[in-house]
Amino acid sequence: MEEILLNLNGAQREAVTSTEGFVRVIAGAGSGKTRALSRRFAYLVNELGILPGNILCVTFTNKSANEMRQRIHNLTGDNDTGYINTFHGFCVSILQEDSHAVQYPKSFLVLDNSDVDAMLKIIYEERGLTLRDMTFSKARDMIEIRKTQKNPDYYLDMITMSLDTLRRKYEEADNAGDIIFYGYLYQEKKCFGLDYNDLIKFSLYIFAQNEAIRLKWQKRLEYIMIDEFQDIDALQYRLMEVLCGYHGNLFIVGDPDQTIYTWRGADVRYLLEFERAFPKVKTIMMMENYRSTPQILAAVNSLIGKNKNRIDKDLLPTLPSGAPVVCHHAATSEAEAAWMAGQIQALRAAGAEYRDITVLYRAHYITRAVEEVFLRAEIPYTIYSGVQFFGRMEIKDALSYLRMIAYKDDLSFLRVANVPRRNLGERRMKFLREYAAERRCSLYEALRRSLEDEIFKGTKAAQFAALVESFSADYAQRPISEVLSAVLNESGYEKMLRTEGSQERLDNLAELKQSVYEYETSCGEESTLEHYLAHVALFTNSDAEDARDKVKLMTVHTAKGLEFPYVFLCAMNEGIFPSRKTGTLQAMEEERRLAFVAMTRAEKGLFLSEAEGRNFDGSPRYPSRFLLDIDPGLLAYTEKPRDGLIAEARDYIAMSGRCLGEDAARPLFSPGQRVKHSIFGLGTVVDADRSKGAHIVQFDDMPTPRAISFRARLEEAQGAR
């Protein structure tokens, strides 16, 4: 008993030992939620003698489920760790046992995105649809929306209709939306496949239809615990309600400030209104933070305090004082990365390991500059979310186009000849391979010589050859950046990505173009295409060995729930973080929570940075509003942005704030209040006009009043005229 409660504070002990009834823990970042949750599991098993198989512990990701399983195994020594899983994972357990109730076999398939795409491909081919009718990514979204919102009862078709009837429904569909939707349902049923929505819907259906099965699960789950409750969605909530319906022992933990999945249907109200939904709810608050230094906590409290829709609560420090939060402004992304590299080397010199250091960012494409600098500085790193920049499909494709122009080699040919589709499939490739082997020439040469052959009728082989020839003829006289842009355009490659709706890939290509441009401007005479290709080859080959001591690079979403001794949060610029896609006040608050999640990952050191430069659309890059949100007294600047830049940034933010409707919520100066303008000096507010977005001010040194836009900052002033 003592061991289980060892090193827990009062609130944590209470959370661990309050086993019966409905318990809600509202906890701050780093306040030991995970510790409390795993100890509670151990307490139930070791102290109360509950069987692990009668406990359900729901986590947000598979990764945290694995970690939780490990922790609980260490605490209980029991190999049976019960149901520790995500909601979807748990539904797989339900269906593996009870899918017979819907006439599905135990061996049903759980579908992932690539399975869905494969099904879409069949439907498009069968019904003559093209990406012009709907891109795959749009089709996947459409299916998701129909399943969750428009046709929430769709699963009844899957369960109750015979395969033939479902097929007929698909065949009778006459518009792209219906064809794709019913085609997909048919394909799913045909292979007994279930996607994430189906897993929960099917489980709920079985529970609703079959009381015996429902009671079996309800009785089995004597205790239910749910982590990251702030990100629960409606279906998951419904499932939870059913599952706890017999014993009524439900324990939930969440932090409203860490809601970052609203865009996927999460609803923080389930956490905030929990006590209204269930009887006799006990609420425990955990605000003491054991992770970060008081300096880091002061900065994050200052940031999250700027969100208007939140319960006011500060994280309370428990650790001794540490280093100040460092903030750096750089002239370019490269300079920013170089600064980070310098700081990392300094941390190493002071005794830190590379593995203690993590670089966080909002969007994948940010890693390009960081990776280049780290490679040069020989800082070992590993990317946790997604693929390394130069290993990404679209980057490899784009570089292969360049190589095709310069070298016409077989590898590049194989990579791009049929991307986008030119009808050069396996049969024609085989023909080229045989031709090339016989005549000892390259595949491209083989193609060029056989363009007239019957086999290439109806293909775009001739256009491809013409493209390569025309670029080969004059690339040496053109800047590489221009060649790259032109070839991505004329080859149809970018168009293909646009039709697929792959915005992230397009962003990555824009980043590649930017890097080529920087390479040209910094290399002078040496900047030939061949030189450039040799230069990037170093990056593409660099993912070989896997030593353990490495700096980690990951997106903020991936970092959820993790902690690291030193955190670098980079590219803190408007348009990146907050993302340029942020269109509403709510979304902006979610971005701020995301920044909060990022910063609260840091234990000993937090380094914030941003760089001037241009966005992909050519607009200037400003420091992020999230940096400006933090009380400047809490940041130690190694290099501060110019005052002019900060003023421009504030203007920009004020303007974009108006688009978000921020002004509607902004407190105004009231008539009679004294204010100070940076140029006009002291004055008295006559009126405030929201529709005009301006205060009317009578300045002391002016004969008539002026309307001063909300964009200009007026400061509160004391003293009568």
Ligand SMILES: Nc1ncnc2c1ncn2[C@@H]1O[C@H](COP(=O)(O)OP(=O)(O)OP(=O)(O)O)[C@@H](O)[C@H]1O
């Ligand atoms: N009572 C305690 N005394 C000392 N250290 C603690 C205590 N509780 C938790 N910790 C430590 O504090 C850190 C944060 O704990 P944990 O990871 O459980 O937090 P969390 O609430 O899940 O965080 P987040 O929501 O930010 O991901 C861990 O390093 C943990 O070991």
